[in-house]
Amino acid sequence: MLDPAAPQLVVNSRTLYFSWLPADPDAVAALVPPGLCPRPDHQVFLNQYIVDDETQTSGFGAYSLTYLGVSLLGVDAPGGLNPGGWWTHYIASSRRVREYAVARGAPVLAGRTRIEVSGEALTSETEIDRVPLIRARCRVGETGHVISSGHHRYFTRRDGQFLSSVYPFVAEPVAPFEIELVEFLQPEHPIYALRPANPLTIGFGYYSPRSSFAYPGGLSVHPVVVAPESARSIHQVPASLARSGLPSGS
Numbered sequence: 001m002l003d004p005a006a007p008q009l010v011v012n013s014r015t016l017y018f019s020w021l022p023a024d025p026d027a028v029a030a031l032v033p034p035g036l037c038p039r040p041d042h043q044v045f046l047n048q049y050i051v052d053d054e055t056q057t058s059g060f061g062a063y064s065l066t067y068l069g070v071s072l073l074g075v076d077a078p079g080g081l082n083p084g085g086w087w088t089h090y091i092a093s094s095r096r097v098r099e100y101a102v103a104r105g106a107p108v109l110a111g112r113t114r115i116e117v118s119g120e121a122l123t124s125e126t127e128i129d130r131v132p133l134i135r136a137r138c139r140v141g142e143t144g145h146v147i148s149s150g151h152h153r154y155f156t157r158r159d160g161q162f163l164s165s166v167y168p169f170v171a172e173p174v175a176p177f178e179i180e181l182v183e184f185l186q187p188e189h190p191i192y193a194l195r196p197a198n199p200l201t202i203g204f205g206y207y208s209p210r211s212s213f214a215y216p217g218g219l220s221v222h223p224v225v226v227a228p229e230s231a232r233s234i235h236q237v238p239a240s241l242a243r244s245g246l247p248s249g250s
Helices: 025-030 095-102 190-194
Strands: 008-020 044-051 063-071 085-092 108-110 112-118 121-128 131-143 148-158 161-172 174-184 202-215 220-222
Touching (some): 025 190, 044 112, 063 095, 063 112, 085 095, 095 108, 131 202
Parallel strands (some): 085 148
Antiparallel strands (some): 008 202, 044 063, 131 174, 148 161, 161 202, 161 220
16 A cells, blocks of 8 residues: 555646536535535536556556546635635545545545547546446547646545645646536436536636646645635636636636
C-alpha cells in the first residue's frame, strides 16, 4: 500500500473534465455535508481520465478513474478561478489507487472508465461491476498551443474532519470542444442524483489528451464554518468559452 501522506505525480493522462447544472438541485444539495456550502446554481463536476502506462505515474501504475462532486461556495482553489469541490463518488480501476484515496477520505468505489476518440467524435463511459453508469459524447478537435494550468481544490471527510487538498495541474486542451450528450444510465443507482438538467447546461469543460497533475503530500484540516446567509454573485461562463477548452474564469 502506498503511503497516503506521500505526494504522487501523474503525467499525460487522457482527461475529460466538465460541469453542468443538475436536474434535481435539492438532491445535489443533500449530498453536501453541513459545514460546506454548494453554489447557488448547484453545479456538478465530472472528471474522467485514463493513465495508459505505469511510466506516467510516480507510483500508481496504469489505471482509469472517474470522480464526481458538487462545486462549493467560498472555498475556491488558489487564484480564485476554480471553485472548490466536494467529492461524492470516486471510481477507480486500481486497488492501489483506491487504497491511497480512501486513506485520504475519498468516497471510493471500484469501477472502470474508458475514453475513445474516432475522428472528431469522443465517447466516454464509466462502469461499476460492468454496468455502465455514465456516458458522454463530445466533439473534439486537435491540441494547439494553448496551455491550461492552475489548481483544483477538493474536500473529503476522514475521522469526522474535513480535509482540504490543492491539486496543481497543467493540461493541453483540444479545440474546438463541445459536449453533445451526457447520460446517467441507471436510475436506481445513487449516482443518478447528479444527472444533468434537460436541456443540458454546461458550466466549464475541456478534453486534453495530455493532462498532468499532482496529489499533494500534506492534507490540511478545514474548520467547519456556518454557510453564509447571502451567496456572492456567481460568475457565469459564456457558452463560447465552455466549448473553447479553457477552464472556468480564463
